[in-house]
Amino acid sequence: MAQERRKPTPLIVALVVCLFAQGSIQAGYLFKSWKQNFAPKSNVADFSGVNPDMYLFALAGFREMIAGILWVRADTFFDNGNYDAILPIIRLVTLLDPHEIDVFATGMWHIGYNFTDEEQRSDRRYIPSALALGKEGCAENPQTYELFFETGWLWYHKIDDDYDKAVYWFNLAQTKPDMIPARKNLLAMAYQRDGDPVKGLDTYLSLYKTAADVASKDAAFGNRQNRDTLENNVDTTLVRLVQRGFIAETKHEPLTDYDVSPPFDVGFSVKATVIEPRRINFEGTWNVLPVGTRIRVVLKDEDFPNSEPAGMKWDATDSVSLDPPKDTTFMQDQLFVKNRRFSHKVDMSKDPTMYPFKSPSYVLEFYYNPRSAPPHIQDKFSWNGEGMTDKNFLHTDIRPGQKVVYWKVPLTRDQLLRRGAYAMDGGTVPVVKTPGYKDSTKTYEKDNTIIEIPSLRAGAK
């Protein structure tokens, strides 16, 4: 069509002006603000488990949509019991949408708790990854208490040791405005388990003051219940501080008439027999009659990475690995004491991937920490083991600031796998035992075993 053509100069000028204006807005404001508020923090190169089509979608701005689809898929795997398939999906979802708090929390729990052997022992080689996921979730979601609390809970409940770490994470959770009041109590309990009951009491008192204030303004059942629970916790802690001689000790008074005095000799002894390849029988003594004692037993490579007595440096890594080192062995179990003895078989033969036994040398460790003991036993031992002793295996250097019972003994792969001189057909049966261990003919496995429950104090006298 013949139409009069305009000179393009004004349009070109307008084009240049618009180009300059949009470039300035993009570079000068939008990109910085986008980076601060909306940029994905995860590295796109990490999405190695996503299908190519999903990868493209995720990159093109549909990350949350893909994350949602994957999370729904993971839920169906949970329903089907296909736990192995869930882990990579959880990892992908947290990378695609690092603000999915439920996925981080579920992922930590799943990694930390759900990978077990046939006898329901957790694969503790995964715990550093569970903690790393928690740390990553906290960094991505610093506005909410949830992942700080979950990380603290993993230390408090699953690792059940190194309570200073639980205190650290619970304290961080406490600083978040959305922290649920009832969950705040756990910080006080963590302080007590960390051997600092005075800080525990201070925490309870502070929480009680707030709860009483809230209940006076709004007498809803939940508010009154929280206040009353805290009041009870304050009372109980005060009684324990006195009875366990903690207050007397801080005043440098003699502990003669307190429950922790004289220290009770737990009389630990143990015999470990490798009855078959990868199967160990533990028998031993522990003079504490009331039920509730669980002695930790650990079997691990002698050169296990980041090893610590009866454990490891659980938070040694910041990277989430879905594949713990396949050639390392770390078994942790508990020996439950009943009528002053324990007897327990550990079968590692059905789970070769969890217990590969690739190393030539191993260390078998036994560990008892009164900080993890239930309150009725702590009433005698106190928070840091002040009321506990053992003439052979008491240590104060294994966990600084507390008395623990600890013994370790080396074992070889040949012993554990019953090879060579320890072969099943005619070889020596590998047995390791503490000095002074005495075999007992008594069994306590009948259902009608009567458990007497005198107090530890009475038992000591």
Place this chain on the structure above:
Amino acid sequence: MFRPIFSIAGTTIGEAIRRKVLLVILLIGAFLLILAPSLGILSARSETTVLKGMMLGVIQLTSAVIAIVLTVYMIPNEIERRTIYTILSKPVQRWQFLVGKYLGAVGALGLMMALMGLLMVLMFRFEMGMTSVSDLSDLLKAPLMYFVQMSILASVAVAFSTFVTPLVNFFLSGSIYLIGSLFNPFFETIQSSPNTPAVAKGFATLVNAILPNFANYNVQNPIINPGQEIHNEGSYYMMATVYGVFYILIALIVGILVFDRREV
């Protein structure tokens, strides 16, 4: 000056609404929005999170397809059917025709996106029991930003439609959308990497300043996961809209310059 533009825009909206292919895409989008709540039973919070992510994703994806399909045929169809001769024989300038067509496309797109946004709000209100007006209106922030995003995409496709065939335009506009969505994250990586040479950083800055940055409008994450602190949210949305207007002007000027010189 504006009367022919509005007249062409109105006609274009009517044509777009009657196009079966667009209605089918819209219906698929609406169907997915209705279907989304039944996809999985998760914990209450997870379900809401997943549902928001899915629904906003469906709206964005459907809108992108509609924006491209709507605009790639716009000029070529007029030329092919020779209706352009009738229009340009009247006192209508080519730029007025192009701008009118674009505004019509954006109007139709806005109607379709509004329908999907309304459907999403209704689903959350009645299916998920979300009653808070502020929560429901928060949900609409993302589709509003998507509308600006799709308006830019439509302007790019209209500009291309002045000199390439619809099929080529479909892939060209789709690629621009993909690259424009990807470039912000890549640019951030390039800028923050100490190993990137200064020349590469400079080139990336230049590309970042020229390319339409569709990622600016992917603001759904804080809406899907509430509780995150967004600094100067209002200013960001306003500046992103101003940026969008400038980019639309750029695309339309390029389109006008090409269309002016094209033998029709």
